[in-house]
Amino acid sequence: MNKKNIPLMTILLALFALVGFNGIENHDYPAPKNTPVFTKVVYQGNDQVYKDYPLEADEFYNPILQGCYPDPAITRKGDDYYLVCSSFAMFPGVPIFHSKDLVNWTQIGHVLDRVSQLDVHDTGISQGVYAPGITYNPNNDTFYMITTAFAGGAGNIVVKTKDPKAGWSDPYHLKFNGIDPSLFFDDDGKAYVVHNDAPDEGKELYSGHRVIKIWEYDVEKDQVISGTDKIIVDGGVDLADKPIWIEAPHIYKKDGKYYLMCAEGGTGGWHSEVIFISDSPTGPFVPAPSNPILTQRYFPKERENKVDWAGHADLVLGPDDKYYGVFLAVRPNEENRVNTGRETFILPVDWSGTFPVFENGLIPMEPKLKMPEGVENKMGQEGFFPNGNFTYTENFSSEKLDYRWIGLRGPREAFMKQTKKGLEITPFDTHIEELKPTSTLFYRQQHDSFSFTTTLEYQPKSETDLAGVTAFQNEGSNYVFGVTKKGDDYFLVLEKNARPNRRGGTVSEIIASEKVDLKAPIHLQIKANGDKYEFAYSADGTEFTTVGGVVSGDILSTDVAGGFTGALLGLYATKANDIVPQ
Structure with missing residues (x-):
């Protein structure tokens, strides 16, 4: 949300x-209306964590969005960054945030703010819209938000705009099944949709077996091109390990190579982020030898200031020409409850080698981070979203x-x-x-x-x-x-x-x-x-x-x-x- x-x-x-x-006494108090x-x-x-870890001048708190702001996705146009989160049956849907520096965020509204875009009137709160993806297409100077709507018969939809602050179109309904779609726009003008789906009929090997599919996308018609669908990941990093719930895929291009990043392990305690590489956006994709590149699943259950369930990530190039990743995680209370829900976190990403790795994403996470050079922490001031206490x-x-x-x-x-x-x-x-x-x-x-x-x-x-x-x-x-x-x-x-x-x-x-x-x-x-x-x-x-x-x-x-x-x-x-x- x-x-x-x-x-x-x-x-x-x-x-x-x-x-x-x-x-x-309030002798003259008027009787209120009904x-x-x-x-x-x-x-x-x-x-208590914020009392124990006061901020220094060059630090900010993680998560950047506290409370139920799960499944973050991020994009960039010039110096402007835009981030969206899942909202399920909450209305308006898909909260959208803006930042110039990845630290200070302002909520500028919601992507789906009209009934014509979102019909959830008879829907359980955890239905509705899942896992939005937001992508800027420099080829036509347009922003796209794509998501799965488990309500109103909508299915997978995409909306678009030239300016995220000025509102979004009514949905274009996409002709494919599955969940967690995202868009990728290549340098040559071609476009693609990747998403989670079930294996081909009769080929499911175990409970939680899923695949990642890719389609070519017609930018003029805002529709996938029939017959272009292809499975590019079957099961996950290693099918022999019976990985569950490969999902939330994103494609990136760097140094002429195509990278496919996905969540794996389900959204609970085995959640993680994994990465694949290819010479083509349609594969074949080869997993990195060092997967996962982000997870909190290997550490003692009773660790202090525990952050858990980390995954469902998206990458962006920061203002300091360094990569960053936003992702969901939870901070359980003393009874291991997750009442604050799945929140939006951020970490710097080391992409100096062939594959990206979340910095300190494979050790127990800390409650605060160093700010990018030259950034001032204004969270909670001047209209920026607050965090900490x-x-x-x-x-x-x-x-x-x-x-x-x-x-x-x-x-x-x-x-x-x-x-x-x-x-x-x-x-x-x-x-x-x-x-x-x-x-x-x-x-x-x-x-x-x-x-x-x-x-x-x-x-x-x-x-x-x-x-x-x-x-x-x-x-x-x-x-x-x-x-x-x-x-x-x-x-x-x-x-x-x-x-x-x-x-x-x-x-x-x-x-x-x-x-x-x-x-x-x-x-x-x-x-x-x-x-x-x-x-x-x-x-x-x-x-x-x-x-x-x-x-x-x-x-x-x-x-x-x-x-x-x-x-x-x-x-x-x-x-x-x-x-x-x-």
Whole structure:
């Protein structure tokens, strides 16, 4: 996935906040409308690793994109670098970032930001769009984004633009199966698509056996050329070793040779990056004798500040004429959970010999890197994306909502509204467990230890009304913490939704409920310290009361919940509430 905001709250609401701090009664507080209004969000990250490893002047932190920003791909035009990531059923889709130096990144939007480009309205969160590839074609001065859309019958698609900051075309639907496509434009003007696919029918040798195919691509028609498909890698580096899930291929040309780089080993603990060489873009491709060129799979499980699952990479020539590789990896918490999801990392690449090798990519990775010469670290400043420990405050007062805020299965604009009071969320007749668009505005969890605090103005009218916050891994694995009504009373409820196994139905458990006074805005908070999560509320925004005690974050990790996303923190409202306070 990722991913500006909404008009200023009124002076009156600011006064309410001050009144709450000073303990003065709100005699003139007007009764809120039934539409929930969120007036402020503060996200604060507090990971120990960043305290233990403070930055020197010439250093920056890795990952460069914290939270669920997996499957990165990168391209360059002149001094401009563009990076995209997977977004699955999040909407808008395929977050796109821009940089001049590979250190400081600005999110400039999303590639698939219209329903005409992306139809995920009835799709599980880990479906949708996978593994985008972005490539600049100097032959026609055009950028291409190619991806697989597991929704709406789209299949493999490509969109294009002359300027990534100005929006992208509607999709061209490509006539081939398989996943993880990328484009390669040769010096002679010819173009090719490479992708992961199943072996020819009847030739699958074992579970996880896949192949890499190549097609010639017609740039005028934006379509593969029928009959040109060819298998260029069967199984992986060595078929005798039964390698699994050769995927995410990219072709590069250097010194007259063609290089094919792929992920191998699946996206979990055996993940790696491997490289092949050929005299032709259509092969035959010969594996390097020193594969893999990137992996974290060989090291002790309990190592400090562990980075794992490294792979799914892409290469680019940096501003210092040195190669760099972006790739996904995870940073598990103390219970080996991956609640922050698969994140985007970067490493310098040594390509002084025949084959590229990720520098320090074959030893346990460190949390920080040396910056390219002449680069200043501005992350978190001047509009650049933050990393390390940081505080992000959203007052919903800007003209446009920040790109970090996303919807699920449909546009955010369908349920949110800019008002002088704050962000209104009009509740849908769907709840968090349904495979339909939900009226939820999400922010990615970016730290193991964090707090996510919001202010809510709301008085539900009935038992089917609820608004609050959610910690969300998928439609069957999440926590809901919000206010609803029972009889004449208002209640704050905490519900856990989980699947005993990934194929079974969701089991809902009300962990706690508590009667509350909603005459004034209520402050809701999600906080975590590794695998330990707490949900709390406050009347004044200072003293918080935990509801339901400490709960496990296990269901917010893919190793328990399945799927491919990291945990999301959401502002949630529904008219289909089925949580009954105890």
